[in-house]
Every structure is written in structure tokens, then in C-alpha cells.
Amino acid sequence: MMAVLTRPLPRPARAxxxxxxNFLLGAGWMLAITWSRPSATGAILTCVVGVASLLFWxxxxxxxxxxxxxxSSWRVIAxxxxxxxxxxxxxxxxxxxxxxxxxxxxxxxxLNILFFNALTRTAGHTMRRERAExxxxxxxxxxxxxxxxxxxxxxxxSRRTMEYVFDPALADMQAEWVEAxxxxxxxxxxxxxxxxxxxxxxxxxxxxxxxxxxxxxxxVKTHRRPSRRNGSSEALQAAD
Amino acid sequence: xxNKLIEQLLGTGAEGLPSLSPKEAAILQLLISGGxxxxxxxxxxxxxxxxxxTVYVTLSxxxxxxxxxxxxxxxxxxxxxxPRRLYKIAGEGTRVLRAWERAAHLLRAKVLT
Numbered sequence: 001m002m003a004v005l006t007r008p009l010p011r012p013a014r015a016x017x018x019x020x021x022n023f024l025l026g027a028g029w030m031l032a033i034t035w036s037r038p039s040a041t042g043a044i045l046t047c048v049v050g051v052a053s054l055l056f057w058x059x060x061x062x063x064x065x066x067x068x069x070x071x072s073s074w075r076v077i078a079x080x081x082x083x084x085x086x087x088x089x090x091x092x093x094x095x096x097x098x099x100x101x102x103x104x105x106x107x108x109x110x111l112n113i114l115f116f117n118a119l120t121r122t123a124g125h126t127m128r129r130e131r132a133e134x135x136x137x138x139x140x141x142x143x144x145x146x147x148x149x150x151x152x153x154x155x156x157x158s159r160r161t162m163e164y165v166f167d168p169a170l171a172d173m174q175a176e177w178v179e180a181x182x183x184x185x186x187x188x189x190x191x192x193x194x195x196x197x198x199x200x201x202x203x204x205x206x207x208x209x210x211x212x213x214x215x216x217x218x219x220v221k222t223h224r225r226p227s228r229r230n231g232s233s234e235a236l237q238a239a240d
Numbered sequence: 241x242x243n244k245l246i247e248q249l250l251g252t253g254a255e256g257l258p259s260l261s262p263k264e265a266a267i268l269q270l271l272i273s274g275g276x277x278x279x280x281x282x283x284x285x286x287x288x289x290x291x292x293x294t295v296y297v298t299l300s301x302x303x304x305x306x307x308x309x310x311x312x313x314x315x316x317x318x319x320x321x322x323p324r325r326l327y328k329i330a331g332e333g334t335r336v337l338r339a340w341e342r343a344a345h346l347l348r349a350k351v352l353t
Contacts, residue, residue, distance in 0.1 A: 161300075168296050168325035169279065169296045171323060172324060174320070175324055176280070177321075195292075203293065203297060207297070
């Protein structure tokens with residue numbers, strides 16, 4: 001086992017490993033900057049991630065690279081420089097997101113679409129706010145089920161799908177749950193929850209192809225042609 | 241086959257008659273008779289025609305077609321959870337339902353004679 005762990009990795013795996021480390025570091029920064037708000041928690045989170053990454057680059061990186069079988073210093077430096085963009089790109093994107101800046105060049109539209117759509121839907125902001133609002137309303141039934149799931153769904157599906165498919169389903173489930181809890185029937189409330197999640201799963205499967213498209217491309221304005229299935233008002237008048 | 245027969249019965253211009261699935265027809269009939277309803281109310285009153293797993297997708301599609309209108313419920317201050325969505329039939333939905341009912345009536349008459 002030890003022999004397997006200490007054996008130097010093949011060359012492509014070393015490069016991939018080094019690149020992956022840098023990307024994860026950048027992704028950590030991206031999440032920290034995106035989630036941080038003008039609050040003490042956000043500032044502390046950003047500082048912790050920053051200090052951790054600095055410590056990693058100062059002391060830990062050579063050990064990790066040595067473990068990967070990359071020992072000579074020039075190779076380490078070369079790999080760091082080569083994969084530097086992987087750290088910088090998410091950080092730059094996150095800072096731009098926070099400053100509400102977007103690239104105006106048409107050639108870079110794809111990046112705007114890909115990253116900003118994901119960043120604007122990053123789970124956390126809305127969920128925290130909604131839960132805080134619900135908690136502020138008073139004790140008892142302050143947190144019906146489904147808020148976390150809703151945030152996860154918001155990350156994947158378009159606003160329209162959320163508004164017309166998932167939000168009504170969750171709202172009805174929450175209303176039923178609250179009724180059951182007010183009637184002091186926690187067992188029935190749990191059953192409502194399980195049944196609601198099961199039916200949401202069905203909606204999810206039905207909407208998944210559209211969701212995977214909207215995750216990357218929903219900021220692009222599409223002009224839908226009127227569907228042939230919708231028919232025409234002339235046809236209706238003729239039918240009347 | 242049935243569509244072609246209906247088109248023949250309704251005459252010229254009926255080729256573009258909007259499609260209406262049995263579920264959509266059931267929902268429209270419920271909404272036309274009962275006013276505004278929640279998704280779960282529709283499920284409960286449809287007596288098994290519309291299921292919990294499909295009602296919101298169907299309503300969303302009907303909204304796209306212009307058959308139904310919807311609004312979110314106004315919540316009280318102390319209410320918890322998301323506001324529920326209320327659905328009511330739109331003018332287009334009424335016209336489509338009437339057109340299909342008439343088509344079905346004509347078809348039935350034609351078959352019986």
C-alpha cells in the first residue's frame with residue numbers, strides 16, 4: 001500500500017494533479033468572494049480562505065508536488081506558472097461578479113454566459129435571507145421544508161421554470177405541511193414532506209433536459225416562434 | 241384520424257385548432273366551473289385524471305399556450321413558506337375548450353347518424 005502511495009505518478013497525472021490543485025484553490029477563492037457579503041462572517045470567510053491559500057503556496061505546495069513526484073524546483077515553478085491561470089480565472093471572475101462588471105466584447109460573451117449565470121445563482125444568498133426572514137416572523141413553524149432544495153433547484157433551472165413549476169409545487173407542499181403541524185400531526189407532516197419530495201423528483205426528471213440547457217445558456221435572449229400546436233385565432237373563430 | 245375528421249366537420253380554417261390533451265381539458269373544465277384554484281385543489285377535484293407529479297408541468301404548459309392565467313397568493317404577515325400560485329382560466333382557454341366541446345359534439349352526432 002505504502003509502495004503504491006509513494007510511487008511517483010506518471011507525467012500526465014502529475015500535470016493534471018498540479019492543475020487540479022490550482023483550480024481547487026481558485027474555486028475556493030471564487031466561492032469565498034461570491035458568498036462574502038458586507039458582513040463579519042463574509043469578511044472572516046474570505047480572510048480564512050486567503051490565509052489558507054497563502055500558507056499553502058508558501059509551505060505546503062512543495063510537499064504536495066514532491067508527493068506527486070515533482071521534485072526539482074524549476075519543474076515546480078514551471079508547473080505553477082503554467083497552471084497559474086487556473087487560479088486567476090475564477091478569482092478574476094468572482095471579483096468582477098462582485099463589482100458587477102461584465103465583458104463587453106462579443107468574443108467573450110460565452111464566458112459571461114457560462115460563469116456569471118452560475119455565479120448569480122450560487123446557493124446561499126437567498127436561502128440565508130429567506131430563512132432569516134422566516135425566523136424573524138416568530139417561533140414555531142418558522143422553517144417549512146423545501147428551502148434548501150429550492151436553492152439547489154434555483155442553481156440549475158431557469159427563473160421561469162422555478163416560478164411556474166417548482167415554486168408552486170413547493171408552496172403547496174409547505175402549506176400542507178404547516179396545516180398538518182398546526183393540527184399537531186407531525187407524522188402526517190413527515191409523510192407530506194416525503195410525498196412532496198417524491199413528486200418534486202418527478203417534476204425534476206421532466207424538467208432536467210431544459211435545466212441543463214438553462215444552466216449554461218439562459219442569459220441568451222431567445223425569441224421563440226409561436227408553436228404550431230398553439231394554433232391560430234382564425235381556427236378558433238372557425239370552430240366557434 | 242380523429243383530428244382529420246374533426247377538421248372536415250369544422251370546415252376550412254380548423255387545421256390550426258389548438259391541441260388539447262385530456263388532462264388539459266379536465267383542468268380547463270375544473271377551472272371554468274370553480275374559479276381560481278391551487279395546483280393541489282385541481283389534483284384533488286380531478287378525481288385521478290391529473291396527478292400530483294404532473295399537474296404543475298401541465299399548468300406551466302397551459303400557461304405558455306395562454307389557456308390559463310395565474311397569480312401568487314397574497315400572504316399574511318405571519319404566514320410562513322412560499323406564496324401559493326392560483327390559477328384561473330383565460331379567455332383563450334375558454335374558447336379552446338368550447339371549440340373542442342363543439343367538435344366532440346359534432347363528431348358524436350356524425351358517428352351516431
